Each structure stands twice: as structure tokens, then as C-alpha cells.
Amino acid sequence: MDNLDWAFPSSAVEVKDLTLHYGPYEALKRVSLKAKAKELTALIGPSGCGKSTFLRSLNRMNDLIVGCKIEGQVLIGGVDIYAKKMDVSLLRKRVGMVFQKPNPFPMSIYDNIAFAPRTFGIRKKEELDAIVIASLRKASIFEEVKDRLRESALALSGGQQQRLCIARALAASPQILLLDEPTSALDPISTAKIEDLLAVLKSTVTIIIVTHNLQQAGRIADTTAFFLLGEIVESGTTEDLFRRPKDKRTENYITGRFG
Amino acid sequence: MSDLKAFRRSRNFFASLKITSMVALGLSLVALVSIVLFVLIRGTGNITFQLLFGRYGTSPSIWPAFLGTLLLIAVAVGAAAPIGIASAIFLSEYAERDFWLIRCLRIATETLAGIPSIVYGLFGYLVFVVACGWGYSLLGGGLTLAIMILPLIVRSTEESLLAVPMALREGSYALGAGKVRTIFAVVLPSASEGILTSLILAMGRVVSESAVLIMTVGMVVNIVPVSPLSAGTSLALDIYYFASFGYPEEASATAVVLLVFVLSLNLLAFLLARLFERKKGLHGQS
Amino acid sequence: MTEQRRFDREIGSALEKLTKMSYLAEEAIDQTMEALKTRDKALAQKVIEGDREIDRLDKEIEDQSFRILLLDQPVAGDFLRISSALKMITDLERIGDYAVDIAEEIVAFPEEPYIKEIIHLPLMGQYVIAMVHKAVRDFVNEDVASARTLDKDDDKVDALFLSIKIELIALIKQKQENADQAIIFMMIAKYLERIGDHAVNIGEWVDYSLTGTHSMS
Numbered sequence: 001m002d003n004l005d006w007a008f009p010s011s012a013v014e015v016k017d018l019t020l021h022y023g024p025y026e027a028l029k030r031v032s033l034k035a036k037a038k039e040l041t042a043l044i045g046p047s048g049c050g051k052s053t054f055l056r057s058l059n060r061m062n063d064l065i066v067g068c069k070i071e072g073q074v075l076i077g078g079v080d081i082y083a084k085k086m087d088v089s090l091l092r093k094r095v096g097m098v099f100q101k102p103n104p105f106p107m108s109i110y111d112n113i114a115f116a117p118r119t120f121g122i123r124k125k126e127e128l129d130a131i132v133i134a135s136l137r138k139a140s141i142f143e144e145v146k147d148r149l150r151e152s153a154l155a156l157s158g159g160q161q162q163r164l165c166i167a168r169a170l171a172a173s174p175q176i177l178l179l180d181e182p183t184s185a186l187d188p189i190s191t192a193k194i195e196d197l198l199a200v201l202k203s204t205v206t207i208i209i210v211t212h213n214l215q216q217a218g219r220i221a222d223t224t225a226f227f228l229l230g231e232i233v234e235s236g237t238t239e240d241l242f243r244r245p246k247d248k249r250t251e252n253y254i255t256g257r258f259g
Numbered sequence: 260m261s262d263l264k265a266f267r268r269s270r271n272f273f274a275s276l277k278i279t280s281m282v283a284l285g286l287s288l289v290a291l292v293s294i295v296l297f298v299l300i301r302g303t304g305n306i307t308f309q310l311l312f313g314r315y316g317t318s319p320s321i322w323p324a325f326l327g328t329l330l331l332i333a334v335a336v337g338a339a340a341p342i343g344i345a346s347a348i349f350l351s352e353y354a355e356r357d358f359w360l361i362r363c364l365r366i367a368t369e370t371l372a373g374i375p376s377i378v379y380g381l382f383g384y385l386v387f388v389v390a391c392g393w394g395y396s397l398l399g400g401g402l403t404l405a406i407m408i409l410p411l412i413v414r415s416t417e418e419s420l421l422a423v424p425m426a427l428r429e430g431s432y433a434l435g436a437g438k439v440r441t442i443f444a445v446v447l448p449s450a451s452e453g454i455l456t457s458l459i460l461a462m463g464r465v466v467s468e469s470a471v472l473i474m475t476v477g478m479v480v481n482i483v484p485v486s487p488l489s490a491g492t493s494l495a496l497d498i499y500y501f502a503s504f505g506y507p508e509e510a511s512a513t514a515v516v517l518l519v520f521v522l523s524l525n526l527l528a529f530l531l532a533r534l535f536e537r538k539k540g541l542h543g544q545s
Numbered sequence: 546m547t548e549q550r551r552f553d554r555e556i557g558s559a560l561e562k563l564t565k566m567s568y569l570a571e572e573a574i575d576q577t578m579e580a581l582k583t584r585d586k587a588l589a590q591k592v593i594e595g596d597r598e599i600d601r602l603d604k605e606i607e608d609q610s611f612r613i614l615l616l617d618q619p620v621a622g623d624f625l626r627i628s629s630a631l632k633m634i635t636d637l638e639r640i641g642d643y644a645v646d647i648a649e650e651i652v653a654f655p656e657e658p659y660i661k662e663i664i665h666l667p668l669m670g671q672y673v674i675a676m677v678h679k680a681v682r683d684f685v686n687e688d689v690a691s692a693r694t695l696d697k698d699d700d701k702v703d704a705l706f707l708s709i710k711i712e713l714i715a716l717i718k719q720k721q722e723n724a725d726q727a728i729i730f731m732m733i734a735k736y737l738e739r740i741g742d743h744a745v746n747i748g749e750w751v752d753y754s755l756t757g758t759h760s761m762s
Contacts, residue, residue: 061429089436091435093435096433097433099429106448115431115434115444119440165430169434214620215618218620243624243757244621251622254620255619255622256552
């Protein structure tokens with residue numbers, strides 16, 4: 001971990017013929033996708049069709065799964081993240097992830113946010129304070145928690161915890177943020193708050209989000225890709241995909257006439 | 260009509276089951292309370308300052324036993340805890356579930372837990388008293404106890420670690436933390452309550468042991484131990500001594516002390532658990 | 546799955562009413578042209594009263610479509626069809642109103658023989674009925690190619706309108722008294738020409754419902 005200022009040349013993501021096996025099972029079949037920098041790309045599709053697996057390939061979280069084999073290329077700003085010299089820690093600093101169920105650490109709100117900066121060597125109180133406050137602001141939760149930063153993160157509501165997890169990921173200064181169905185467990189108001197902050201965030205951070213909620217993709221995604229059985233059937237601007245899908249399978253899925 | 264009869268019959272069955280289990284609970288409570296009351300009634304009257312803190316001269320004192328017990332706890336937990344916790348970390352965080360070596364290790368740990376304590380005592384005697392040439396010593400007793408409580412610590416620590424949800428580890432990895440930082444900054448703190456509780460219960464086990472100690476520490480009731488290599492005694496051993504050699508009042512009194520000691524340990528475990536619930540927010544971390 | 550069938554039934558019902566509304570509009574034009582030819586004031590009156598039914602269907606389809614948009618948030622083909630339906634009923638309703646306008650002229654027509662035998666007006670009427678019929682049929686049959694020919698059909702209607710106008714001007718210049726009837730015929734021709742334009746609009750929405758692009762001529 002020599003150079004903590006290291007960053008990808010750009011936050012554009014290009015995936016070429018990505019194939020992934022869990023043991024004998026082929027979860028992703030030659031998937032190719034381009035996610036433009038500083039835009040929001042949504043991945044839609046039925047459950048179990050590879051969307052989350054694909055997402056986890058973008059920050060090498062699949063490395064944690066025993067028996068997982070990957071072929072193909074994942075390039076971020078032209079850099080192959082599966083190359084031998086890629087520092088996985090730095091990769092995950094620059095490519096953050098928020099999970100479906102909020103998973104705050106059983107620590108104070110402050111310590112949750114400060115976790116990533118501390119991991120990367122930032123110790124001084126003033127620096128940490130600044131990062132914590134900025135991250136909480138970007139996640140639209142600062143006002144709600146500013147008076148209880150030393151209290152446990154577990155005391156927050158579900159929607160607040162999820163925004164906390166977003167703030168925690170932002171504290172690492174990511175160039176790309178991956179979100180796996182971030183609002184599926186939340187009520188409409190929390191969902192709206194998070195969608196609003198993502199809409200603002202995408203001007204500085206490339207966002208890729210897996211969602212089951214087609215209206216959500218409609219609301220905030222610039223580009224949408226439709227996954228089916230481990231492949232991308234179709235992708236394009238959200239408006240084009242929703243108004244005139246080119247593939248019948250896409251139309252069947254988004255109009256709810258599936259299976 | 261038969262449906263109604265069947266319903267009535269099953270309802271009566273479950274009602275009687277409820278009564279039966281309540282009675283059983285009552286019996287258990289009565290048994291427990293009787294023992295405690297019996298000890299308290301017989302022993303409390305015999306507690307004197309001399310017995311507790313005096314020098315063992317013509318009248319007995321459990322002060323040597325007190326020190327001995329503390330030393331035993333220090334040695335046993337001090338030796339077993341790091342090894343046990345480290346082993347648990349290995350089993351929970353690093354080991355691949357089905358690797359043959361891991362399964363052997365697990366079988367070994369479980370087997371250790373099943374060995375009768377007198378056998379441990381014999382082992383301790385042969386190794387520490389004889390082979391090491393220490394003679395009877397609190398150190399030897401402590402180390403033997405350490406081996407005895409090791410499986411207990413490994414098992415509960417591993418359970419506490421496994422109880423930490425995978426989601427927390429994933430969260431840590433996704434923030435760029437490596438495995439070591441994840442274990443020490445996230446997993447261990449989350450499991451710390453369970454681990455500490457199990458350590459305290461292990462202490463209780465140490466305090467209750469007698470068979471092992473008879474064969475390793477020498478039951479020297481009247482001399483205050485000066486070093487770990489001294490021979491010594493423990494509270495439990497003193498009860499045996501007093502009861503066998505004609506000091507029944509002192510035996511009862513010591514039993515009260517021991518009981519208070521054990522109850523305090525359990526109370527401590529309970530209070531610590533409460534404290535952790537509240538403290539999780541103030542956990543200053545690095 | 547019952548949820549989905551309800552949705553399909555909802556859309557199906559809206560589209561059925563649309564077809565019915567267009568049939569009523571065609572019939573109105575047909576009847577009013579018949580009343581013009583046979584000078585049947587009773588028939589013309591029937592057309593005027595029949596417009597109530599067209600207006601009622603307009604409101605029903607509109608309400609139903611809004612509800613579908615609000616509650617079901619349709620996408621792709623479903624969305625295109627419902628939004629097109631919403632736009633088409635506006636044109637159909639105007640067509641109905643123009644048929645009424647013609648009928649009202651017939652009812653108020655002075656009791657004297659026609660200044661000339663009317664040939665071109667009924668012909669225009671035939672053309673525009675055919676256009677309205679084609680537009681809605683193409684919507685139901687999802688026929689984009691056919692819908693795109695409506696523009697050319699309208700050229701024929703516009704040409705007829707021009708020749709009628711020239712004829713009527715000549716008639717007025719011939720005899721001043723002709724002006725009373727000529728003006729009425731001019732207005733009827735104008736109404737028919739507007740019906741043709743609305744039929745073209747419907748065709749454009751048919752195109753939209755199938756391709757997602759709305760081109761306005």
C-alpha cells in the first residue's frame with residue numbers, strides 16, 4: 001500500500017467477455033458492458049440472473065468465494081483490475097460497495113465512517129473529523145446525526161443505517177460506487193432520500209446499481225442493462241430501453257409478463 | 260361431535276403438559292435453592308476474620324487457599340486464553356471447512372473436553388510434578404487446568420466468532436480492509452462479549468475443580484504460597500481438607516465463600532454483558 | 546398472474562371502447578352526409594343527439610387511461626398504446642363535433658332546392674370516412690405502413706376541397722342569391738377537410754404507438 005493517492009485514470013468501467021464460474025456452475029456468460037464515467041448505470045433483471053455476481057466482480061469481492069473462477073477482462077479507466085499487480089485493497093478503496101441489507105459495524109457512527117480513512121493511515125483528529133462530516137453530508141444524513149456521532153450506529157433506523165453505509169463507503173474517496181439493491185429493504189421515504197442523494201452523487205462518482213424496482217431505474221438511471229440467465233440481453237439509455245426495448249425478452253420482463 | 264372431543268382431549272393434554280413442566284421447574288428450583296440455603300445456613304455462622312484473613316496457626320485460615328485460587332486462575336486463564344482464542348480465530352476465519360487437518364483438530368478438541376478431570380490430574384502429576392521436577396506446584400496445577408479449559412474456550416470463542424454475521428466482514432473487506440484488520444477491528448470486537456463471558460465461565464470452572472488439583476498442587480493448606488512454583492491449595496481443596504480432617508464448621512464456611520465467589524463471577528459475566536450492550540457505541544477504535 | 550390479467554383486461558377494455566368510439570364517429574359522418582344528400586332533417590337531428598355518446602366514451606376512455614398510467618405505470622408497448630389512445634380520443638371527439646356542425650347546417654338549411662347537384666361533398670365525405678376507418682383499423686392491426694399512407698389520402702381530400710371552393714366561388718359570381726347556400730356548402734366542405742386532418746393525426750398516433758416516435762406533418 002505505497003501510494004494512497006493512487007487512483008484510476010478515469011472512472012469509466014469497461015467489461016469484456018466476463019465469464020464466471022462457481023465451481024461447475026456458470027453464473028456469468030461472456031458479459032460485456034460499458035458504464036460511462038460519472039453516470040448512473042442500472043442493472044435490472046429477474047432474481048438469480050447474475051446481476052449481483054456481476055457487481056461483485058467489479059471490486060473483486062468474488063475473490064472471497066472459494067471455487068470462483070473468472071475469465072475475461074474488467075477495465076476501470078483502462079486498468080485491468082484482475083492483473084497480478086493490482087492491489088485489491090486500493091481497488092476497494094476506489095470502488096466502494098453498499099449492500100442490500102445495511103451492515104453498520106457495532107461501533108459509534110463516527111467510528112463507522114472513520115473506519116476506511118483509518119484503514120488507509122489517516123490518524124489525525126482534524127483530518128478524520130473533516131472526512132466524517134463531509135461524508136455524512138454527501139449521504140444526506142449529517143443533520144440527523146450531527147449531535148450523536150458518538151452513539152452506536154445500531155440505534156439508527158433502517159433507512160438511516162443505509163445512508164450511514166453510503167457515507168462510510170464515501171469516506172474512502174471512491175471513484176466508483178456499487179450498490180446492490182440498496183433500497184429494497186426500505187420504506188418509500190427512505191428510498192426517495194437515497195435516490196435523491198444518488199442523483200446528486202453521480203456527477204462526481206460513477207454509480208452502478210442493481211435494482212429490482214423498474215421505476216427506480218426509470219427515475220435515476222442514465223443507462224440501463226437487462227440481465228437474464230447470466231447474460232446481458234440488452235442495454236441502452238433508460239428512456240430508449242423502457243419506451244422501445246429491442247428484444248422481446250426485455251419487453252416481457254419490464255411489462256411484467258414474464259414466465 | 261368427535262372433532263370436539265378430540266380437540267378437548269388434545270387441549271387437556273397440552274394443559275397437563277404445561278402443568279407437568281411447571282412442576283418440574285419448581286422441583287429444579289427447590290433443589291438449587293435447598294443446596295444454597297443448606298450451605299448458607301450451615302456455614303455463615305462460622306465465618307470469622309481469622310478464617311478469612313488470618314495466619315494459619317492453631318486455627319485454620321483460608322487465606323493461602325484464596326491466594327492459591329487467584330494464582331491458579333491467573334495461570335490457567337492466562338495460558339489458555341491466548342492459545343484458545345488464537346485457535347478459535349484460526350478455525351473460524353482462516354480454515355477451510357472441510358480440510359482434513361481441521362477436522363482432526365476439531366475432533367481432538369472435542370475429545371479433550373470429554374476426558375475425566377482425574378485423568379487430567381494424573382497427567383499433570385506425571386508431567387509437571389514428576390517429569391519437570393517441580394514437585395507439587397501451583398504452576399503445574401494451573402497449567403493442567405489450562406489444558407482442561409482450553410477446549411471450552413476454543414469452542415465458545417469459535418461460536419462467538421461464527422455468530423458475527425458474514426455481512427460485517429464483507430462490509431469491512433468492501434472498504435479496503437485486509438483480513439487481519441477485519442479480524443481485529445471488526446470481528447473480535449463484535450465477538451468480544453461472548454469471548455469475555457466464556458473466559459469468566461472458564462474461571463468458574465477453574466475455581467470449582469478439585470480432582471485435578473489434588474494431584475498437582477499438593478493441598479498445602481497452611482503455608483502462604485510465595486511463588487508459582489510453591490505448592491499450595493485452593494478453596495475447593497480446603498473444603499475437602501476441612502471436611503476430611505475434622506473441621507466441619509470451617510468446611511461449611513469455606514463452602515459459603517466458594518459459593519459467593521462463583522456467584523460473583525456469574526454476576527460479573529452478566530453485568531459485563533449489560534455493559535457491552537451499552538458500550539458498543541462508545542467503543543473507541545483504531 | 547391474476548394481477549397481470551386484470552391489467553391486460555383494463556388495457557383491452559380501453560382499446561375496445563376506442564374502437565367503438567371510432568365506429569360511432571364514422572357512423573356520424575356517414576349519417577350526416579346521407580342527411581345532406583336526402584335533405585333528411587330528422588336524420589341530421591339524430592346525428593346531433595348521437596354526439597352525446599361519443600363525448601361519453603371520450604370521458605370514459607380518458608379516465609380509464611389516466612388510471613392505468615397512474616396505478617400500473619406501464620412501460621414499452623403498453624405505455625405507447627395507452628398514451629396513443631389518450632391522444633386519439635381527442636381527435637375522434639373533434640371529428641364527432643364536426644359531424645354535428647354539418648348536421649346543424651343541414652337542420653338550419655333554407656327550404657329551397659339545392660343551387661346545384663352535390664357530388665363532390667359526398668365524395669369528400671366518403672374519403673374522410675375511409676381515412677378514419679383506416680386509421681383505427683391500422684391501430685388495431687398494428688400496421689405502421691398502412692397508417693403512414695394517410696398523409697397521401699389527405700392530399701386527395703385537400704384537392705377536392707380546393708375544387709369545391711372554386712366551384713362555389715363561380716356559383717356566387719354567377720348569381721348573388723346563390724351566396725346563401727354557397728356559404729353553407731363552403732362551411733360543410735371546411736368541416737370535412739378538418740375531419741380529414743384529424744384522421745391524419747390519428748394515423749400519426751398509430752405510428753407512435755408502434756414505433757415510439759411521433760412525427761407531425
